[in-house]
Amino acid sequence: MSAPVNVALNSRGKLASSLPAHQRAEIAELFEFRRAGYSLDAPFYTDRSIFNIDMEAIFGQHWIYAASVAELPEPGDYVTVDYGPYSLIVLRNDDGDVNVLHNVCRHRGARVLTEAAGSTGNLVCGYHSWTYSPSGDLIHASAPGETKFDKGCFGLKRAHSRMVAGLIFVCIADEPPADFDETSKIFEPYLAPHDLSKTKIAYQQNIIEEGNWKLVMENNRECYHCDGHPELACSLFPTWGLTDGVIPPHLEEVWDRNKEAQSSLEERCRRYGLPYEVVEELDTRVAGIRISRESLDGEGESFSPDGRRLSKKLLGDLRDFRLGRCSMHLQPNSWFHFQGDHVITFAVFPVNEHQTLVRTTWLVADDAEEGVDYDLEKLTYTWKQTNLQDKAFVELCQKGASSPAYEPGPYMKSEYQVEAFINWYVQRVQEHLA
Amino acid sequence: MIELLTETAISEPSRIRGLEMPWNRVMGSTEGPAGAARALGPWHPQEFMAECVETVPEAGGMMTFVFRRCDGAPLAFRAGQYVNIAFPVNGEDQDPVDRSYSLSSSPTQPWTFNITVKSDPAGLVSPWVHENVKPGMVLDMLGPVGAFHLPDADRRARYLLLAAGAGITPIMSMVRTIHSLPGQADVVVLYHGAEAGGYAFHQELAYIASVDSRVKVFYSLGNRSKPEGWEWLSGRLTAAMIDQVAPDANGRQVYACGPEGYLNTAAELLKKVGVDDTSINMEFFSGDRQTLLEYQEELALAADIAEEIAEEIADSAQDYYESQPTAFGLYEPGYDAEGTLTATGLPLETVDPDAPRSEDGSSGVGEEPGSSDASSFDTVGTGSLTLSFMRTGINVRVDPDEHILEVAQRAGVRIGANCKEGMCGSCKVVKLSGEVEMNHQGGIRAREIDAGKFLPCCSTARTDMVIDA
């Protein structure tokens, strides 16, 4: 399913490197001196040069989550995803596969598609109407008087893509990391039963958070701060990330309820043949992942105040609504919650060193009717609130990192996944800089 | 005595997703198979006469009465619905007594239909029915009525069917219907009875469960003491019992029919095991006053509709019995990709495909030449066909082999165009009426064409046209 890269990025007209050598060395040193178990030094969150390195070493080399099939259900549907200096077109082609094209016209570089999402046949640049086929070939450029113009040389640049269990991933590296296929094999059986190809978007929310993309990811990797999420705490056990032995007294009762709910969830999963075991390889592989199916509080069905379903139509061929949440975290830019009744996808797209787009998408069965099977307000309430609270937390940290008084602090035991994320990040960048 | 001859492993049938009632697509389609096919769709109740053709004694003091309509039409209904029958209990010259009975047969065998009646010695009507209704007797009926029935299409056909005593009749219709249809389904029947020998239809249920892997049947013996050798469940309905027969009840649609007390308990228990309110469908079989009143209202409404429609039908009786359509397009491979069609049912509308349509405000323009604004436009050019450009306010005459864009641009119609080869889509316009022949190269998508757009640079006109440009 991957698209070959037809044109290698050539270095023509580029500065030898995006950064002067001495600055590169300086940055490499910062990575070298990163103190394990502690948050990163301030420049990692505030410095433009490190942001540029992030775009080069992380977003330029790894598999990035872009969108789900529900966002481009029909041939010709597309979404554009932007991160850092890049803009990509993710387009559903007539074979049902996906083409990923750099959204940069080969004439004079204009953005070819300017909408965030839409539907198109051929792609026409708005400037001088150069026209590209859905696979990126230049098929028309009016050329009065030209004699030596070879259209074959000016196709849109292509990137790699993979569709797994209805999730679309892109990679702009010439040679994408190979272990993504193994990671796909891990998560595919967890997600496939929810059948994303038979879902539709109930709602999509784009928030720009005033914070570095790493702070957004870090914040998502721990529930140490979950006291700050009263709505979420109704259904998500606040003991998340804790283990026997480190349960504070005020959470003991919840912990027992959690364990009981988990064991009956696991029994149901075994009955229906759904995997639930925790697979945690956040920093032990290049395409880092954590996935599990975990119980929810209350009725255990969905992210609602009483844990009850928020949409009345079951996804895929699932047989039971009480399936808790199958949650997945993928390095570097996404996390997901798959319930019996709906799915929430989170995609993180860095804008610059201090701004990040967080895109949250709520998917329900494609035959679920708004107002009949689900109430949009209720469906989106918990995570809309939670996202706003998280945005505020991230922004507080960004402000802190900008202060001369800021000094890295220790990640606590329950924040081990934050450490894993940072460890993954540091390793990847160091490999790239080496 | 011959035991199993051979044990041969037989693999599961391969099935399409979900269940769809045979009439569903016919009712969802707006053209094509009309009249006769629609007669099979249960979109409204009717008044009709039916003749008893057979009586079949059942276990548990029940009797099945098989009828056919006197007018020869099939009886169209949904599995779970009932008919109202006028019984001349006090003789032919007295007012008949009306009673409603669930249909126990399957609507997929619509040429005859069954009701199954339990004789209640204290009752006025049921003993009379057992005694007097015989082959040859003709009765007045009204139906089908009732909202307790299987959906017309269901891609997640997972059901828990709960029946107590005579409440098995509509449930039996559902089981027979599902068994007669292709498609994936997952059906659990839990049937409560008062005594071991009192389960009507148990032989047929056992047979269906043995040959149809989609159907599982469980019996429970109410509160009575178990006879020797009873291998099924015993005791009243409990949450544990529901969990035992359907641990995934939470994700099923439940249909329950039986006495009031039984259903009230069932409602509570179902909630307890996590079944959503909207997934519970109930039919109060031996209704209390309230239920009876509701029945009566429903019947009164049905009678009104039946009367109205009877007149219409009399007028168009011919449509009704026209030749059967050759194929309804059911169960074709495209089914899964396109999903199920949803029939809207009421009210019945005759669709005349030739009638002028008005889908949006702009259509209708130019439908009647001479009456629209286009008649006041200047006309330029020569040719056999007329193109009316509504925004520009001009009529352009063209020949059928001329590309529309060129002629239009020459006449001063402003349509942006770049490639002129049907690739870039920049010339895309909306046609309000008329037909074109288009040879595009990806500049337009099928969806846009369906929405009435076309690329004039690579199109020629086939008829007179009205264009939004």
Ligand code: FES
């Ligand atoms: S920049 Fe795209 S056509 Fe000129």
Ligand code: FES
């Ligand atoms: S001008 Fe390009 S499609 Fe018509």
Ligand SMILES: [Fe+2]
């Ligand atoms: Fe949070």
